Amino acid sequence: MDVPASLHDFSLFRGGPFLLLRRRRRLLQPGRPTLLWRLLALTLLSWLPLLLLTLLRAGPAGIRTFLLDYHVHTQLLISLPVLIAAERYVDQRLSAAVRQLASSELIEAAGLGALDTAARKAKRLRSQGLIEAGLLLVSYALSFMKRFSAQHPEWLFASGGEHLSPAGTWYAAVSLPLFRFLVLWWLWRGAVWALFLFRVSRLPLALKPTHPDMTGGLRFLCVCQGSFSPIIFALACSSASAARRLNHVSPTEDPLRYASPLLALALVALVIVFGPLLPFWSPLLKAKRRGELRFSALAAQHSRDFERRWFEGQAGRPLLGAPDFSSLADLGTAFDVTHRMRFFPWSRWPFLLVTAAAMAPMVPLLILDRQFLSLLLQLVQHLL
Template sequence: MDPHSTIAEFSLVKGGLLFETERRLRRGPRKRHDLVWRALGFSAIGWLPLLLFSLPSGGATVNSLFLELQIHAQLLIALPVLLAAEPYVDGRLCVAVRQFINSNLVAADGLQTFEEDARRAMRWRDSYLAEALLLILAYALTFITPADATRSWTLSGDGFSMAGWWNLAVSQPLFRFLALRWIWRGVVWSAFLLRVSRLPLTLVPTHPDMMGGLGFLPICQASFSPVVFSLAVVVAAYTSRVEHKGLSSNPVVYVIPLVVIAAVAVVLVFAPMGFFAPQLVQAKRRGDEGFSKVASNHSRQFEHKWFRRGPEPELLGAPEMSSLADIGTAFTLARRMRLLPFDMRALYAVVGAALAPLVMLLVADRQFISVLKFIHEGLR
């Protein structure tokens, strides 16, 4: 058996109660467009019955439903994106796990523990109990939310309409379960990184990524951007609903919640990078000490040959010049080594995903110019 088979098969998506149920219901081999149909199918389960149950009540009820931007954002945008993001995020995480091995970042005496940590993460992924608790939490969050009398499409007489009951029993729990499942996956992945950060790692102070060879991790973390976008879409839609109810007429009401979401997303997505800071500090100290000694000896020998000996040696083609440049480059890289894996492109991806719904919302509500004017006045 391949000693690294667990690493090759690592996945945080291909497991759990919902995945196993779908796998057993699916007949025949997986096809190219299955992912699209799966996302559309779940979206239709959540949204289409709301429309069908509202039609018999007349045009006013249907109009009330179509004005419900938050519901459409949840079920027609965020929910499909949460499902469609699974293979992308899973692929990036799998590449990151293999990169630890392929780049020899894990010392030989830590390989077995590394595999055990990967198997533990997949056992957590497969936990039926965890998904059952997430489903219970999704229903709890749905039913503790007070009924909103302004949602006429959810009410009929003194109680809920059929559309209202479907929203409570299926649509909202479905979306919240999928969102909570992504949070659970993030917890499992973060726990895996925490355990890996405690292994003996062979970080290289002179690695060109200036992160000891961990430069792939921030890029990997940025793969969670679609999940951030999904949650930001819902927050933006909710903000729009609050504004339309007359609780605020200031266009900046659109901006502040999404800026907060962006800040929180950056903290949550990149916080696991801090687990590696102690080993990066140690590697940097080793690099500073080792390369200072090497650079000092090399510079002393260079000075003795070129400045303290007899006639000047031939400059053209002198190997000492190349070695001096090389040792200077290595020394600079070691000195510039970061104490935290960080990449600006990854940061832009997460922040952009969190703020992307803002542009769509402001354009839809014709507030884009107002916000630009507010920002311009604030900068003056």
């Protein structure tokens, strides 16, 4: 089967004005460590001026509150770099999934052109400059609409306490919009990919009911969706640090209230990440029904021939090494695989990976809690 070249170099990230801006600013050049350069540049742009402006303009109390503001440090030194670094990783996984759709002949030959059309539409949609401009506008609009209250740390405000300090102005005008833009940019790319999967689910799929993954050969799509776990981890880190700063809840004092935002994020993440695979239930159901009917008729015919040969015609034939029994067992295995075929491209590990990514920030926050450390030390002493 001839696979169009556009499916071999499919990418949801190598396009759009965001990429063109990086090229014009010479952030993409042969021989330069592009990802590391971009990661360092954007991270230092968002965080380093906050440190310098706080040291230069704030008093001792402001410096102390900035150094102890783990939400800002988590947001700009952990979540933001992860959002940047995950781009290449996710892009490679999505590109491999598209190539797998074409090379594994899961799409019938008549629908290969439609798959190419769906891929081209996704590329055009990801390159819409107005969309990314709108995302940037929304990112800045949220900063202007939001008013920082007394719940926010002291370093954000000038000595009067009403207006933003120079560091607070940089955070509201540069750091926070940059972080929000990357989050919205990822959501937009995820929506484009979800639309592409929906179009694929409507194509004439050549699903095999006897495929050992029990999803007709589509299990790799669930594994591909698991590659979004770094994005979930970045959002979970920012959400957990924000909830802890606003609620001032200790993990050992109220574990349920402490973990509830992360549990909610885990549930939402599972729906968002694996929801785009739900449209495949219809072709999977059709393939399962078709396979069960065909194997039922084939098994009935095979059983009749087997009984006629062994119970009626050749009663004295040697049993050892007889191929008829092997074929009967193989047919039973194939029928059982078809019967247990799922209606959803399910795989356990991607689900666990996304859930773990959403709950991972719970671990360091628990470790940082002094009461948790004391309880852990008491437990170790008791065991020893």
